[in-house]
Amino acid sequence: MISVTVFLLSLLVALVSMPLVRKLAVKFGVLDLPGGRKIHKEATPLMGGVAVYLGILISLAAAAPHRQFSELAPILVGATLILFLGLVEDTRGLSAQVRFIVQVLVAILMMETGARISFLPNTLWGNAIEVTLTLLWIVGLINSFNYLDGMDGLAAGSAAINLFFFSVILYTTSQYHLSLFAISLMGACLGFLPYNFRKENKIFLGESGSTLLGFSLACLGLEGEWARDNLVRVFIPILILGVPIFDMIFTTIMRVKEGKVRTIVEWLRYGGKDHFHHYLVDVGLKPGGAVVFIYFITISLGIGAVMVSNDTFIEGLLTLYQAAIIFVVIATLMVVGKRRRSGWGK
Secondary structure: OHHHHHHHHHHHHHHHHHHHHHHHHHHOOOEEOOOOOOOOOOOEEOOHHHHHHHHHHHHHHHHOOHHHHHHOHHHHHHHHHHHHHHHHHHHOOOOHHHHHHHHHHHHHHHHHOOOOOOOOOOOHHHHHHHHHHHHHHHHHHHHHHHHHOOOOOHHHHHHHHHHHHHHHHHHHOOOHHHHHHHHHHHHHHHHHHHHHHOOOOOOOOHHHHHHHHHHHHHHHHHHOOOOOOOHHHHHHHHHHOHHHHHHHHHHHHHHHHOOOOOOHHHHHHOOOOOOHHHHHHHOOOOHHHHHHHHHHHHHHHHHHHHHHHHOOHHHHHHHHHHHHHHHHHHHHHHHHHHHHHOOOOO
16 A cells, blocks of 8 residues: 555656646746757756656655655665756756766765675775776666657656566565655656646656656666576666666767767767667657657566566576567667668668
8 A cells, every 4th residue: 555655646746746847947947949959849848857856755755654765865865966966957057077977976975875786706806896887877877868868758658667667576575665766756757747748838857857767767776686596687677777778888889989979078968869769760660659669668678577587597598588689679770770860772
């Protein structure tokens, strides 16, 4: 009943607060203007992430037991910092250097609370590699969801699917406080979607919302105990978040290979139509069709994660092999889309 209460309350808070947040965004001029690589044609209010954040905070504070709420305090503190960083970017603008530094500091803060990749020996080199991988995981996912937020419903809808599978696995493994957090965020995402899909009076997540989603999902992947008795289960969060992870890795490799980015700052600053959802449009899908296509791939990977959580070692390896085939399909579509964009076949 606590899970149901958290979900419904988070959904309701996001739904009710979204119009108010939209009015505030319009009043203070926090708008996403059309032009460049953007596909919308009218100025659209940002700050949808604020309503999502309120849904999480109020639902957990009102419905979750005090002990479970306190256990989530590090994630909530980090999420608050990331939200405010995004709000400053949405309202005033920030340099890529400042955004990167703050994101790294928040990631270090999370590591200090125990959220860290840990699988190597406790040596200088082992610790250095684990810290580096943890920084890449958190900062990478923060920005991958920011880039994923390029079509209506894509970032929030994908995150809701990710969160559903996280909540199922976390609940069945008795990690109830993390499961409640996933459920509360899922409800808030679903409360946001009706306002994002509208043709009129719509609202965007903004950088505050998209980076909030990426950070929260990164923390769920770090905080959860996945490989208690089966090493292959360490891949559960990678499977659930497979689309944004693969998209970020693939586009980064291609940008470096083509000389479009040479430094981390250039990587953060670069904005182009070279992500998975853009290539799906290039191969003939409409934006809405591209979003639904990615939903189905995300669901498929989530089902694979649930299977791995219950599989033996060999069965888990077979599931990972199946997921690898999905990534090959994604890479193929991206390459074909890239060739079509460059005029291949004309």
